[in-house]
């Protein structure tokens with residue numbers, strides 16, 4: 001089923017990076033967009049960009065880690081853009097470092113935003129979509145949610161949870177007109193490293209930045225491929241070649257894959273270098 005000519009769309013974490021790119025792409029596809037974020041300045045910039053392109057745009061603050069905020073987001077959507085056909089559960093943060101070195105506080109921070117934020121979004125918006133017999137939900141996971149490389153436990157657990165939730169919902173909503181997809185990119189340039197928490201040293205930060213900068217795909221490319229895949233009803237959208245290859249390797253030889261990431265060759269970052 002194709003997206004309608006005009007439709008309502010909600011994007012979380014739309015004040016930067018992929019969320020902003022998703023909002024711009026959705027508007028170009030005919031959406032009335034409700035954008036949200038915890039960062040008011042980033043959100044205002046996104047609104048300005050959308051308005052400059054003539055899009056119908058509304059905005060509201062929303063911390064996806066808070067159920068009451070996400071419920072309020074759904075109410076605001078009803079009042080501003082009307083029925084929501086497309087929801088992008090995009091807001092996310094990263095935590096790096098070995099399991100022992102990452103504090104429980106940082107671990108919880110990551111899971112509450114990256115996993116609970118997506119659970120809340122699905123809980124708040126899916127019933128209306130089912131009632132109307134139409135909807136598309138893009139859950140932004142990561143290749144980390146398919147690969148579980150070392151030194152990223154909090155992020156891996158959150159994103160694997162997002163993939164698992166998406167797979168569950170994909171089957172539960174089959175035949176209802178509602179599609180649910182998990183978007184699983186590897187590195188691409190955004191501001192995610194600026195808010196990253198955990199005991200990661202400057203070298204690891206620089207390497208991650210280098211991997212982002214050398215990505216062949218931009219946030220705009222990932223947004224386009226994500227929304228194209230969502231429209232086609234793809235369950236796992238894995239836009240990058242390196243992600244496709246690593247996921248294939250893991251599915252074919254799961255233990256050998258994790259051996260390749262083990263002591264001496266540790267870390268997804270080192271694996272990708």
Ligand SMILES: NC(=O)c1ccc[n+]([C@@H]2O[C@H](COP(=O)([O-])OP(=O)(O)OC[C@H]3O[C@@H](n4cnc5c(N)ncnc54)[C@H](O)[C@@H]3O)[C@@H](O)[C@H]2O)c1
Nearest residue numbers: 013015016017018038063064091092142187188190191192
């Ligand atoms: N950049 C990458 O390499 C990469 C790779 C794979 C997956 N992702 C995923 O893409 C998504 C978007 O990240 P990005 O790379 O654009 O990063 P980004 O930091 O540029 O954007 C993330 C946005 O989320 C917002 N945010 C953070 N906590 C929030 C909360 N509690 N409630 C609402 N908004 C919140 C931030 O203010 C920011 O505007 C994330 O889910 C991330 O895990 C990114």
